[in-house]
Structure formats: C-alpha cells, structure tokens
Amino acid sequence: MSVFKNKLTLIGMIIILLLLCAAIFAPVLTPHNPNTQCLSQALKGPCSDYPCGTDEFGRCIFSRIIYGARVSLAIGIAVTAVSAAIGVVLGMAAGYYGRAVDEIIMRIVDIFLAFPGLILALVVAGLLGPGIGNVMLALALVGWMGYARVVRGTVLAEKEKEYIETARSLGANDLYIMFRHLLPNVIAPVIIMASVGIGYAILAAAGLSFLGLGAQPPTAVWGSMLSDGKTYLQTAPHLTIFPGLAILVTVLAFNFLGDGLRDLLDPRLKDKAWNRG
Amino acid sequence: MLNYISRRLVLLLIVVLGVTIMTFALMNLAPGDPAEMIAMARYGLENLTVEEVEHIRISEGLDAPVWIQYMHWLAHALRGDFGRSLVTGDPVLQEIIVRAPATLMLALASLIVSLLIAIPAGIISAAKQNSLLDYLARSGALLGASMPNFWLALLLILLFSVTLGWLPVFGYGELRHIILPAVTLGTGLAAVSTRLIRSSMLEVLEQDYITTARAKGLREGNIISRHAFKNAFIPVITVIGLQLGHLLEGTVIVESIFGWPGLGKLLVDSIFARDYALIQACVLLFAVFFVLINLLVDILYVYLDPRIRYEKKG
Numbered sequence: 001m002s003v004f005k006n007k008l009t010l011i012g013m014i015i016i017l018l019l020l021c022a023a024i025f026a027p028v029l030t031p032h033n034p035n036t037q038c039l040s041q042a043l044k045g046p047c048s049d050y051p052c053g054t055d056e057f058g059r060c061i062f063s064r065i066i067y068g069a070r071v072s073l074a075i076g077i078a079v080t081a082v083s084a085a086i087g088v089v090l091g092m093a094a095g096y097y098g099r100a101v102d103e104i105i106m107r108i109v110d111i112f113l114a115f116p117g118l119i120l121a122l123v124v125a126g127l128l129g130p131g132i133g134n135v136m137l138a139l140a141l142v143g144w145m146g147y148a149r150v151v152r153g154t155v156l157a158e159k160e161k162e163y164i165e166t167a168r169s170l171g172a173n174d175l176y177i178m179f180r181h182l183l184p185n186v187i188a189p190v191i192i193m194a195s196v197g198i199g200y201a202i203l204a205a206a207g208l209s210f211l212g213l214g215a216q217p218p219t220a221v222w223g224s225m226l227s228d229g230k231t232y233l234q235t236a237p238h239l240t241i242f243p244g245l246a247i248l249v250t251v252l253a254f255n256f257l258g259d260g261l262r263d264l265l266d267p268r269l270k271d272k273a274w275n276r277g
Numbered sequence: 278m279l280n281y282i283s284r285r286l287v288l289l290l291i292v293v294l295g296v297t298i299m300t301f302a303l304m305n306l307a308p309g310d311p312a313e314m315i316a317m318a319r320y321g322l323e324n325l326t327v328e329e330v331e332h333i334r335i336s337e338g339l340d341a342p343v344w345i346q347y348m349h350w351l352a353h354a355l356r357g358d359f360g361r362s363l364v365t366g367d368p369v370l371q372e373i374i375v376r377a378p379a380t381l382m383l384a385l386a387s388l389i390v391s392l393l394i395a396i397p398a399g400i401i402s403a404a405k406q407n408s409l410l411d412y413l414a415r416s417g418a419l420l421g422a423s424m425p426n427f428w429l430a431l432l433l434i435l436l437f438s439v440t441l442g443w444l445p446v447f448g449y450g451e452l453r454h455i456i457l458p459a460v461t462l463g464t465g466l467a468a469v470s471t472r473l474i475r476s477s478m479l480e481v482l483e484q485d486y487i488t489t490a491r492a493k494g495l496r497e498g499n500i501i502s503r504h505a506f507k508n509a510f511i512p513v514i515t516v517i518g519l520q521l522g523h524l525l526e527g528t529v530i531v532e533s534i535f536g537w538p539g540l541g542k543l544l545v546d547s548i549f550a551r552d553y554a555l556i557q558a559c560v561l562l563f564a565v566f567f568v569l570i571n572l573l574v575d576i577l578y579v580y581l582d583p584r585i586r587y588e589k590k591g
Contacts, residue, residue: 008419107291110288111288111291111292111295114288114289114292114564114567114568114571115292115296115563115564115567116522116523116525116526116563116567117526118523118526118529119525119526119529119544119560119563120296122529122544122545122548123300123303123544123548123556123560124299124303126545126548126549127300127303127304127306127307127548127556128303128306128307129307129309199423203423203425206425206427207425207426207427207530210425210427210530211529211530211533211545212549223427226425226427226428226431227427229431230431230534233431233434233435233439234439237435237439240428240431240432240435241432241435244425244428244431244432247425247428248420248423248424248425248428251423251425252419252420252423255419255422255423256419
C-alpha cells in the first residue's frame with residue numbers, strides 16, 4: 001500500500017518537475033516555433049521532424065504542447081494561489097472571530113457550494129468574454145470554498161490552545177496571532193488541497209478553452225488544440241491524441257502528488273479529500 | 278427535520294437570487310451592447326441600422342437602469358414567464374422544457390453506467406484488498422479521475438465511430454445514440470464512486486458484526502452482499518447526490534461534443550450567442566435543480582440511516 005503510494009508520489013513529482021522545466025525552457029526544447037505555419041507540411045503524422053505530427057496549418061504539435069504547458073501551469077498555479085489565499089483569509093477570520101463573522105462567511109461558503117462550480121465559471125468566463133484572465137478569474141471565484149472550510153476547522157480547534165492564550169496575555173494583537181501562530185497550523189492541509197487543486201484547475205481551464213473560452217488563437221493551449229483537432233479526427237487523430245495525453249498526464253501527476261502529500265502530512269485526511277464540497 | 282428542510286429552502290432562495298443577480302451584473306459589465314447583439318442576431322450584420330438597434334433597446338426594456346431590468350425580470354420569472362429568447366424569439370420556458378428530457382435521460386444513463394462499473398469494482402477491490410484486481414480497480418479509478426471528459430469523448434468517437442464504425446457520433450432518439458455520451462460521463466463518475474465504495478466497504482468489513490457473521494460460519498459472499506454492502510452503501514448515496522450536480526457540469530461539455538440536444542448545450546450556445554434571457558433561465562434552473570437534488574439526498578440519507586439527525590448544526 002504505502003510502497004504503491006510512495007512510488008506514485010515520486011512519479012508525480014518527477015512529472016511535475018519535467019513539466020516545469022519544459023515550460024521554463026520551452027524556446028530551447030522545441031524543435032519548431034509553435035506558431036509558424038507551414039502549409040506544405042499540414043496534417044502530417046508523427047515523424048522524425050515532427051515528433052507529434054503537425055496540425056492543419058502545418059504547425060508542430062510537439063512544440064505547441066510544450067508551449068501549452070506554460071499556459072496550463074501558469075493558470076493552474078495562479079488560480080490555486082488566488083483561491084487558497086481567499087480561502088485562508090476568510091477561513092481564518094471565520095474561525096478566529098467566530099459569532100457573526102463566522103456565520104456570515106460560512107453562509108457565503110454554503111451559497112457558493114450550492115451551485116455547480118464549473119457552470120458558474122462557464123457563465124462568468126463566457127459573459128466576461130474569451131481570454132485567459134477571465135478564465136482564471138472565474139475559476140478562482142469558484143475554487144476558494146474548500147480552503148475556507150478546512151482552515152476554519154483547523155483554526156477553531158487551535159485557537160483554544162494555551163499558547164494562543166499566552167500570546168494574547170502577552171499583548172499580541174489579533175493579526176499577529178492569526179498570521180504568526182495560527183497560519184503555520186493550516187499550511188499542511190492547504191498545501192495538500194492546493195496540489196490536487198492545481199490539477200483540477202488545469203482540467204477545468206482546459207475544458208473551458210475546449211469550449212472556446214480561454215486563450216485565443218494563435219496561442220497554443222491544450223484545450224483549444226483538442227477542439228481544433230476534433231475536426232480532423234477521421235484523417236489526423238494525432239491532433240486529438242497528443243494534447244489530451246498532455247492534460248491527462250499533468251492532472252494525474254498533481255493527483256499523485258496530492259495523494260502522497262496527504263498520507264505524508266496528515267494521515268487523518270486520507271480519502272476525505274475525494275468528498276469534494 | 279422540518280427545520281432543516283426549511284433552512285435549506287431559504288438557502289435555495291438566496292442561491293437563486295445570488296446567481297441571477299450576479300449573471301445580470303455580469304451581462305451589463307460585459308463588453309458589447311446587448312441591443313446591438315440582438316439586432317445582429319435577428320437582422321444580420323449587413324442590415325444593421327442605428328434605428329433598429331434603438332428600437333430593440335426600447336422594446337426589450339434595455340434602456341432602463343440595470344436594477345429595474347432585474348426587478349422586471351424577477352417579477353416575470355416568479356410568474357413562470359422567463360421572457361423570449363433574444364435570438365429565436367421563442368418563449369424561453371418552452372425552449373427549456375423541450376430540452377430538459379434529453380439532459381435528464383443522459384444524466385440517468387450516465388448514473389447507471391457509473392454504478393454498473395463502480396459497485397462491482399468497489400466491492401471486489403475491498404473484498405480482495407491488495408490483490409491484482411484491487412490494484413487494477415484503484416489504478417482505473419485514479420486514471421478516470423484525472424481524465425478530461427472531452428478527451429475521453431473524442432477517444433471513444435475515434436475508436437467506436439471512426440475506426441470500428443459501430444456507433445454514430447451525432448444523433449438523438451435511439452439507444453445507440455446515448456451510449457457514447459453516457460459512457461463518457463459515466464466512467465468519470467465511476468472513478469470517484471469506486472474509490473468511495475471501496476473505502477466505505479473496508480470500513481464496514483472491520484466492524485464487529487461482520488466478525489460475528491464470520492464466526493457464525495456464514496459464507497463470505499453472503500456476508501458481503503447481505504451485511505456489509507447495505508451499510509457501506511449509505512455514504513455512497515451522498516456521493517451519488519453530489520455526482521448528479523457534477524453530472525450537470527459534465528453535460529455542458531459532453532452535450533456540446535456529441536451535439537446532444539439538452540440543457541448543457543443550450544447553456545453553452547446561449548452564452549456564445551449572448552442570449553441573455555436564455556442564460557438567466559438556464560442558470561436559475563441549474564441552481565434550483567442542484568439545491569433540490571442535494572436536499573433530496575440529505576433526506577434520503579436520514580431515511581436510510583436512522584442514526585443521522587440534522588437537528589444540530591454541524
């Protein structure tokens with residue numbers, strides 16, 4: 001069991017590191033410019049010149065996937081960072097101040113949880129108009145509630161402990177107690193949730209860009225590469241296979257990492273994170 | 278219990294008001310002039326004149342302040358009048374009623390597919406813990422949870438429609454049309470349920486009454502089917518409820534791929550057409566459906582497990 005898990009965690013970490021390297025060193029690693037069209041080479045299958053073949057404009061799929069990793073990782077990390085920050089601040093305020101503050105914040109959480117997140121994100125991103133920024137905003141808006149709940153729960157348990165009492169009697173103010181004493185307690189669960197959250201955000205962003213929201217052409221994005229490819233499913237299936245594989249491997253890697261971290265940092269949380277919401 | 282239900286219904290009210298107000302605000306924040314969009318949709322780009330745009334602005338009430346427009350919409354919506362589609366001119370309610378059966382059918386079929394996979398996989402995985410079958414089931418579940426459903430849909434089309442020619446890509450009305458979309462959505466759900474049924478079964482199998490049943494000499498198959506599964510299934514009900522909500526999310530993309538004439542596709546199409554009346558009604562409907570399903574599941578939960586009470590807030 002633990003061997004199975006640890007191996008997967010390691011695999012996840014290696015894949016994520018490779019992806020980060022690919023994203024950072026994209027200009028060096030790619031055999032072709034991702035946006036250069038070469039119509040004479042259009043719709044070629046994988047070959048030595050083009051490892052994953054070419055699309056309908058003769059652009060190198062492999063290069064576009066590598067550049068797509070930049071966009072995907074950036075979206076995943078940025079969305080998760082913003083969601084986590086909102087969740088931590090609100091969750092900490094709810095747990096620490098209690099009473100009315102707690103009641104108001106947790107009811108807002110209930111309201112947000114009472115609507116399917118991806119549909120809300122779709123409506124928000126769709127109405128604001130296509131663009132990466134709008135997709136990120138929409139996904140952050142629907143992703144913070146889980147963090148708020150977990151952080152509130154942890155703070156609720158922690159704030160009754162004696163060292164908090166001591167800090168207060170020594171004259172520490174609320175902000176100091178929250179960020180100096182309570183914050184370290186919530187870091188572990190937040191990191192666990194965030195590692196799965198990055199994968200989820202990448203998946204959701206790919207879905208939205210598959211529908212035509214998100215980054216606009218010619219930017220290489222995995223989701224829109226897939227939706228472009230589906231026109232040529234019959235003649236050139238590699239247009240569909242490779243970008244999808246990139247999404248799958250990336251999301252899988254973050255899930256492996258999240259699972260492993262959960263076992264490592266907080267065995268009590270085992271399997272609980274699957275009950276999202 | 279009644280107290281709990283009424284609290285949830287109040288939540289429903291707030292959610293509906295919240296999402297519709299937000300949608301309304303976003304529509305007005307969004308770039309582009311709604312009146313111009315409608316005029317473009319109705320008369321085409323070439324025939325667009327300033328007079329027509331102004332005429333539509335006044336006839337659709339778009340010249341009023343945003344909050345008046347919202348109150349106006351709400352007053353009508355409460356009476357079941359969601360206005361007319363800005364693009365086709367048909368009543369929105371009618372359009373939704375026409376589309377709803379397709380989505381319900383797809384959701385039901387997906388749920389059946391997911392349970393057909395998850396129940397046996399979860400039980401075998403727990404009963405034969407750490408066996409090859411267990412590893413297979415768990416790997417499958419991990420894979421399924423990370424699989425983008427739009428990619429799975431395309432792969433299924435590639436295999437069963439393009440290569441083998443067994444199933445059609447588009448179409449609606451016959452059994453063979455629903456197979457691919459239902460399998461796409463169902464396998465994703467199965468991934469989550471399998472994991473849950475497995476861990477729930479493992480927990481139950483450690484209970485004393487299972488040991489007692491074993492000590493009595495009952496056969497293992499009997500213990501699992503009659504004693505363990507019944508108790509293990511209770512938490513699964515919750516997840517099925519949550520899944521119905523996520524099914525809604527899934528239908529949005531899957532219906533668009535397969536051209537399935539349901540509410541998910543309607544929502545996507547209306548967003549791209551900026552058909553505001555239709556978007557509002559869809560959002561409202563999704564909110565009501567999602568909250569009611571969750572409420573229903575919670576009530577069912579109490580019914581199935583008398584130990585659970587909702588009197589005290591969690």
